[in-house]
Ligand SMILES: Nc1ncnc2c1ncn2[C@@H]1O[C@H](COP(=O)(O)OP(=O)(O)O)[C@@H](O)[C@H]1O
């Protein structure tokens with residue numbers, strides 16, 4: 001099932017763009033988490049020594065939740081996300097989407113990386129179409145999806161441009177469109193705005209929230225920027241390092257609709273402080 005609940009006719013796609021769905025609090029009671037990670041462990045061998053990157057990691061995401069993971073550099077965040085994406089295999093534990101164990105990579109989990117991963121020799125439209133062509137979707141459907149997701153990320157005018165003609169923020173919007181075009185059950189993002197300047201980053205945060213408000217996709221995002229985590233998510237997992245574990249799970253009790261100036265509200269700052277404290281207890 002596509003998470004956007006797209007109706008098959010392209011005319012209806014437009015109306016869906018302005019749709020605001022049920023609040024995530026109303027799905028808290030949903031029986032089946034969209035994503036579950038159970039007892040995940042992973043070690044690597046470095047210079048003959050075993051490094052425990054992850055130890056018994058458990059987490060869940062309810063349908064339509066936006067959850068961030070924060071933690072010190074090297075605590076295993078990327079390893080965790082790569083395992084969820086099926087790009088790295090765990091030593092033990094499992095990943096479930098809609099209650100089913102996923103054995104490897106799949107179109108049900110879309111991934112956006114920090115570094116720009118667009119194909120430089122393909123146009124923006126062809127980059128978005130790439131995975132769909134690999135999956136041999138009918139040509140008409142590919143065309144429809146590409147134009148729909150170009151519109152979702154506001155880049156219709158740049159369909160024929162090449163990545164080198166785009167700014168960093170625009171490249172990441174194409175990467176997000178490419179991931180969304182597969183209509184994944186869960187969107188996974190590994191520090192997607194980490195390489196952007198402060199102003200572009202704020203624009204992208206606003207953009208991502210609007211996208212989430214419109215589509216209510218389930219998003220799991222890694223960031224080392226605590227303010228970004230509080231601003232974007234409903235829940236935050238704090239990880240500890242050596243070995244990488246989930247240390248705490250914070251609800252973010254802010255209104256669902258967020259504006260950038262909320263970052264200055266006392267409530268916002270209090271939540272941020274609680275997370276900073278949780279990270280510091282660590283050391
Ligand atoms: N392919 C690998 N081979 C060996 N060690 C790795 C590999 N990938 C990650 N690690 C180690 O696992 C730990 C966690 O890395 P990573 O998941 O990249 O952390 P983070 O994303 O939180 O910065 C680090 O100590 C890192 O050196």
Ligand SMILES: [Mg+2]
Pocket residue numbers: 077078079
């Ligand atoms: Mg990382």
